[in-house]
């Protein structure tokens with residue numbers, strides 16, 4: 127490296143790239159360093175579902191910044207970003223009750239309650255057995271296999287320097303130590319995702335950081351189902367902090383424990399998202415410091431059966447299965463720490479890093495913080 131950039135970003139996942147994007151917008155010189163040769167972490171393994179509305183009230187301002195960032199980045203770099211919202215079919219009264227309460231709480235701008243026919247049309251399954259549902263118009267969809275790689279390519283063309291295949295071994299006071307020697311910058315933002323333990327072990331331990339693994343499947347999409355589909359279900363209502371804070375969430379959890387014990391056992395957030403190549407179906411959650419690499423076929427089948435049941439797909443054609451990984455903590459949803467005056471560590475410790483990415487990047491660059499952004503409900507239970 128010949129000159130010292132204003133900013134080094136460690137990690138080319140969506141948090142690192144969003145940070146590089148905002149810094150580049152501000153006219154700062156940026157270098158991104160990653161141990162891989164392209165984005166391959168959590169940021170390409172997910173649904174690409176930017177679920178702003180379902181997040182906790184406390185993080186809604188950050189979500190709004192994130193939404194603006196996604197729109198600007200998509201327009202600039204030219205990746206697909208659909209402002210198609212989220213559909214939530216309610217198959218029982220308990221699910222509908224949570225949706226009604228959430229609509230009252232957030233208002234008509236954010237939550238549109240729909241009847242059974244409306245939600246059936248929204249997800250492209252006219253025969254859906256629902257009692258009603260909701261549409262969250264604010265939410266967005268991106269293709270996770272496209273967004274980070276295209277953004278990285280665009281940033282590189284714009285003059286952001288990328289140093290690939292270079293493991294970072296330490297960061298302090300504007301010096302980034304790597305296996306290829308030291309790099310220097312005025313400021314450093316460290317975005318290593320679930321690999322935080324390898325760089326700041328004490329910080330990771332203080333925040334009880336662990337790896338969450340999720341069983342995921344890609345299936346063919348029948349033409350009748352919208353390519354930009356984003357669909358959450360009852361298990362999502364019991365899990366996402368915004369919905370889970372509603373008074374009816376307790377009754378819904380009890381109902382799910384009796385009605386869908388297998389989904390509850392694998393800590394499912396049953397959801398489906400469309401991408402040009404098909405439908406992404408997931409997911410289960412298992413937590414460990416050092417996860418098993420194996421995909422449990424029973425869990426994959428369970429999620430597939432329930433999702434295709436809701437969508438009326440009789441014979442799903444499976445194209446891919448994978449075990450996604452993301453950083454998780456039972457104690458906080460966001461690690462935003464400043465180990466020294468020139469270093470900021472930014473890790474989203476929950477499955478919402480795509481959603482919040484540009485908002486978290488803004489906090490990392492402006493020195494902002496969010497206190498009390500803790501997980502609601504069952505993520506505080508430690509599971510294997």
Ligand SMILES: Cc1cc2nc3c(=O)[nH]c(=O)nc-3n(C[C@H](O)[C@H](O)[C@H](O)COP(=O)(O)OP(=O)(O)OC[C@H]3O[C@@H](n4cnc5c(N)ncnc54)[C@H](O)[C@@H]3O)c2cc1C
Pocket residue numbers: 136137138139140141142159160161162164165166167168169170171172173174175176177292293294295317318319320321322324325340342408409450451452453473474476477478479480481482
């Ligand atoms: C199956 C699944 C579904 C999900 N669904 C959603 C969803 O629908 N909506 C949503 O908002 N979120 C979702 N998430 C969560 C989201 O994907 C993550 O929160 C987000 O991608 C984290 O981004 P990141 O940049 O922190 O991590 P990553 O994308 O993992 O990037 C971290 C980068 O840092 C690099 N790195 C790490 N350590 C070093 C080092 N020492 N030296 C050099 N480089 C290093 C890695 O190589 C990697 O490229 C999901 C996650 C999964 C796995």
